[in-house]
Amino acid sequence: MKDLFPKQHVMGFGFSLLLTLVALAVIKFDMSYNMAFGVLLVTALAQATVQLVLFMHIGESEDKKTLYTTILYSVFVGVVTIIGTLFAMIWGYN
């Protein structure tokens, strides 16, 4: 039974629950909007990393360099889409 629950996975699960609780702090405690946004950004990125590395085993295949490049490039395109659009449509240029 014990070999069905590898330590790495159990730790990963514990860590993701912990990160969810930390993220909840933004609505339980009074903090500035920037501070709250920062906490959410850090916890969400940490969650994504836990999933990618511990659960999806991104680093175990011999193609790992190409995989990291593909995922980072997709994230880059996504971030440019989001920030670029907000810049053009919401924040404006002064």
Place this chain on the structure above:
Amino acid sequence: MKIDSSLPLEYSTEENRLKIFGFWIFLGAEIVLFATLFTVYFTLQTRTGSGPNGAEIFELTPVLWETFLLLTSSFTIGLGVHAMRIGNKKAMMAFFIITLLLGLGFLGIEIDEFVTYVEEGATIQTSAFLSALMTLLGTHGLHVTFGFFWGVAILIQVASRGLNPQTANKAFIFSLYWHFLDVVWIFIFSFVYLKGLIS
């Protein structure tokens, strides 16, 4: 077909390795798809018209349950892949079944959430904010629904054909998909719900 027995079953042939590689490329495209949906949501977030805003309709308790169910399902499918690697078919199937049940629980809460919104008069046609919100949540929910049926199909194959390089490869690729849906949910949880509830 050359089988390399030093590797886990799902990687054991050249074809299997390439299929996993190809699926990661697909996940890259999915990241961009969800990034565009988030873009639309962030852009139209304040355009609530005469309808409610996020803080007025979001409820923390069901959202926390959804998060907990999906996080746990991501954990159990990880255990399923681990059981598959040590050749324990029974445990692997049990973990996959638990995963799919947790996925169904998630969908149940999400459907209830949509019904509640519509009952409160917040439909997809009410405002640009709600259109963007429901498109984003709906696309994620549709992925989970599709994943449920995909998972059932894989369970049937594993049950009838056992664990071999083909079925193990399919099950592993499905686990990548399921973990990815959890990652997307984390961003929805943080930047749609929690962010909506503070501002």
